């Protein structure tokens with residue numbers, strides 16, 4: 001017998017985290033939240049490739065043959081959050097929903113949509129990943145297993161009937177294109193997707209090539225304004241208690257401020273490339289993981305270039321130099 005993957009957070013609000021979600025590396029799954037408190041079953045995010053079979057089993061148990069409609073709503077289009085959508089569609093005729101900007105990502109079911117991210121890149125792809133894009137794509141593909149595109153992902157708009165669960169969509173930009181969360185005022189619960197990472201000191205998750213530093217700032221501010229009692233993040237444990245929520249967001253805001261200042265400080269020493277900038281920042285305690293750190297730095301640089309604080313020069317096809 002495997003342990004029950006469902007934990008009840010509040011009336012009919014369930015957190016689905018099977019043991020296989022905790023495996024290391026690329027195959028790790030994001031959290032899935034199941035709202036079992038209305039006439040339909042609502043599933044917020046559908047997890048990574050490693051949990052899809054268990055998700056089908058859990059949903060099957062919850063439905064117990066009473067034929068309720070199933071809706072799956074994606075916070076954003078990253079594979080560790082959306083890989084179960086196809087199974088939910090196939091097994092339960094689930095309707096899949098996403099924000100307008102996230103729909104192309106959810107439909108592609110691709111581990112990394114480089115083409116759709118490309119216009120956000122201010123450096124050559126190779127500087128971010130140290131490998132050609134075809135290799136990165138292939139490596140992720142092999143690590144995750146085969147994925148298949150899905151169709152008929154519906155636009156989540158204001159008229160969406162998720163409101164029958166007490167939750168309504170909240171725009172939380174920053175992590176990825178069209179990233180959204182969900183807020184339930186009566187329960188004072190905010191589902192935040194990939195906003196901050198409780199596993200890594202509440203670090204804001206600016207780890208996609210198109211991650212938006214300014215959007216993240218506004219989202220963190222929005223959470224402070226909402227002041228919920230419970231935060232349900234896309235990875236790691238729930239954050240419970242108004243004070244714990246508040247200090248988690250303050251920590252994330254501080255990380256952004258400190259990291260931005262560190263990047264500016266390190267640029268003073270005129271690093272000759274993004275990898276060198278990244279290495280210098282490791283020594284100043286900016287982590288974790290080289291690829292994620294580079295993407296985080298990229299989001300800061302993108303912002304600093306946009307506001308004109310930093311200029312960039314293309315010294316070769318694969319080398320961009322940033323200066324103050």
Ligand SMILES: [Zn+2]
Pocket residue numbers: 076078081175176194
């Ligand atoms: Zn994500």
